Amino acid sequence: MNKIYLWGFIVTASMLGFTYVSVLGSKGGFNGDIVNILTIAGAAALVIITVFVVIKYVRQMQTDTADGELVNESWDGIGEYLNPVPMGWAIIYLMTMVWAMWYFTMGYPVQSYSQIGEYNEDVDVHNKKFEAKYASITGxxxxxxxxxxxxxxxxxxxxxxxxxxxxxxxxxxxxxxxxxxxxxxxxxxxxxxxxxxxxxxxxxxxxxxxxxxxxxxxxxxxxxxxxxxxxxxxxxxxxxxxxxxxxxxxxxxxxxxxxxxxxxxxxxxxxxxxxxxxxxxxxxxxxxxxxxxxxxxxxxxxxxx
Amino acid sequence: MFHWLEKNPFFFALAVFATIAFAGLVEIIPNFAQSSRPLIGTTPYSTLELAGRHVYIKNSCNACHSQLIRPFKSETDRYGDYSLSGEYAYDRPFLWGSKRTGPDLMRVGNYRTTDWHENHMWDPEKVVPGTIMPAYRWMFVNNTDVDTAYAEMITVEKFFGVPYNKPVPMKDGSTKTIKMADTLHQARKDALAEARIIVKDMKHQDVIDAVEVGRIPEIVALIAYMNSLK
Known part of the structure; x- marks a missing residue:
């Protein structure tokens, strides 16, 4: 087995073990609390994903070789590959532009937050409540x-x-x-x-x-x-x-x-x-x-x- | 196209600064210029009010009392309308304060009167049982420094264009002119004339006598300032 996978397992096991001892071991378990369970599940997932993502990129660095077409630019000897724009990034970029159009024309002018606006709403609510509760009291x-x-x-x-x-x-x-x-x-x-x-x-x-x-x-x-x-x-x-x-x-x-x-x-x-x-x-x-x-x-x- | 710029870190930094600074100018300056303009109904301080403001600062009133009403129902119920930046146009320095040990005084002139201040500054415990505000009895003895107030008037009129001796628009459409004297001698007389009006509503015999012979105890100037806060 590759040494790096072995280290991955050791790090994962020790971090999960530490989590177990510090949280579950000393505090008497989950106590039936859904928040505790979710927290621990999240922590475990985070540890496992982190370790194996790191392993993936370390291995890629070990084996990858540089190839592909370079762009016609060079900055003090540092070049850049002519890669296509990543699809996910491009979609998010376009969506941001659409959102910006909405925000400039509708979002900000119509729905922007205003401190004075909030104050006026507060006063309005209060006055209505006062009206309903106290307007007719006597004696x-x-x-x-x-x-x-x-x-x-x-x-x-x-x-x-x-x-x-x-x-x-x-x-x-x-x-x-x-x-x-x-x-x-x-x-x-x-x-x-x-x-x-x-x-x-x-x-x-x-x-x-x-x-x-x-x-x-x-x-x-x-x-x-x-x-x-x-x-x-x-x-x-x-x-x-x-x-x-x-x-x-x-x-x-x-x-x-x-x-x-x-x-x-x-x-x-x-x-x-x-x-x-x-x-x-x-x-x-x-x-x-x-x-x-x-x-x-x-x-x-x-x-x- | 801009490769020459990318190869020159110094000019690149300058260009970045210029771009961001321009965005700041466009977004901040117009709004700031508009809101810092004196509000209609905001007038410069008169001689005695300004002298009273100095008494206020000298005694560190702003350490316990703020002059800034936030737009919350609980504050506007207690202190009056929320503050607007234009209302501080003639405050140099502004006295917003950073802590309310005592109540806000931004509009105290609307709901406290000369005689109340007189009672309160002499013996706060009498009108507000349990208050921790100390008595300020030396204000009933010490004389007001009108000369410094007049010097400030000349300075702010000259350097900041504060509209003394010019009509200032009021809320009801009329105008009001706050007088600034031509000479120090005249300024002292103006302050005394203002003091005589305040003292009519006061009961402290020493203070009344002092103003009668042409002295202005600090309390009179302070009350003039308090009454001007509206």
Whole structure:
């Protein structure tokens, strides 16, 4: 027998043996796992094919002699045979050209990957899912959703308990605090609380029961009156200066917002337009969708109920 | 036909380089030139904003905060629209950052306000319980370096053609002109005028007093910069 075949068998046997010992011998066999079986079968096939392909070419190198017609070229003494183009290669080459034509005209322009395209699809899928799942929720579930919106977007200024973190933002557990009322009376207000431009005049245009401009003391009194839930002193000032727009009970009219309690629509208007008051500026939150704003409104309203 | 080239390795290498480089030019340059152009609505930084940007860099804000929103739903929900390369046209250097220890700040001007920044930079723990961001109280004391900002304005205007004192198109079809002063004296006055607007929304008495007498604490410049990030 040719020595090279003998070496082939020795190498094959030792590699398969090594595989057997390292994989099957020490780990307790295939364990009935199809992946293990396939892996081992693949490894064995690879070893056997490699060894015998190598043997074939080594033998060819040992016995082959160069003959055939040389092309009419010589590169520093290195020549080339005039062999025909291999058929398999030629077929693949032509197929590549056909594929390239398809890719230039159809593949890339029509089906190319785009990061932004994938993003748009993602957003689309999400919006559809949101629509299907949440578009019609009401009541407690809406409040629940509002709480999660609040925790994501609002707590950064208003705090986890919506208390305004010690004056960093409005305390949402009460409708109005005295300093907020006072600021609105002194400076007027124009915060689109009704969803449109509807300026509240400043103190010069707010009159007390005697028909003259409201005084400092009266401002303090009526601010405390509104902040305390329309109890205590100050109802006479309120009736003359405020009630024509905000109503006797503070529930508001078409041209004066509700100052007795929050309503979802009021909160939605603030989220749409932002506001500027005595504490600071609140930005508009237009990245929330309509339902999320409604939910946040429901949650904020529920806090002071 | 090209045997002479094959026998000359040096020229052959040159020819290969030229071929590949040409392909690169054709494919890369037009797209790059288009996307790196300033986006409509992107304006150069004003004097105080630029000074604030220097404060941002000086304090290594970019080590923890990125300024690049990727096109993923989870990011655009939290930070706003994804970033486009044209939006960085006037950023020298860009401050994309490589790690988000804190949140992205690319569009922080849309959802945080002057008074929030003031509270937060003074005592982050108060507004964001559990945050690891340190307080930056020296910014309420140290003065802003307006001169360097003005020097940068002159430089970028001269060498990169940044359109100061020229109308810049905005998204709504109008134009906006970002002013660059003619003299350093005027630049300082411009920065102070910007600072006075910011300070109207601030509550820290030391800062208000400082701006009143013509000093600009760093916090004011930083807030001007933060508010400009939209």
């Amino acid at each position: 407690d579930r809406l409040v629940e959703m509002g709480e999660s919106v609040f925790l994501a977007e609002c707590k950064i200024c208003h705090g986890l308990t919506a208390d305004g973190i010690d004056g960093t933002a409005s305390n949402l557990n009460v409708r109005l605090e005295a300093n907020v009322v006072k600021n609105a009376i002194v400076n007027g207000s124009n915060n689109n609380l009704l969803g449109m431009e509807m300026p509240m005049p400043n103190r010069e245009f707010l009159f007390n029961a005697a028909g003259s401009a409201i005084t400092d003391a009266e401002i303090d009194t009526v601010s405390a009156y509104v902040a305390n839930g329309f109890t205590g002193k100050g109802s006479d000032v309120y009736l003359s200066a405020c009630a024509s727009c905000h109503k006797e009970n503070g529930m508001g009219t078409d041209y004066g917002p509700n100052i007795a309690k929050y309503t979802p629509q009021l909160v939605v208007n603030v989220l749409n337009h932002g506001k500027k008051g005595v504490i600071g500026t609140m930005p508009a939150f237009n990245r929330l969708n309509a339902k999320q704003k409604e939910a946040a409104g429901a949650y904020v309203t529920s806090l002071s109920e």
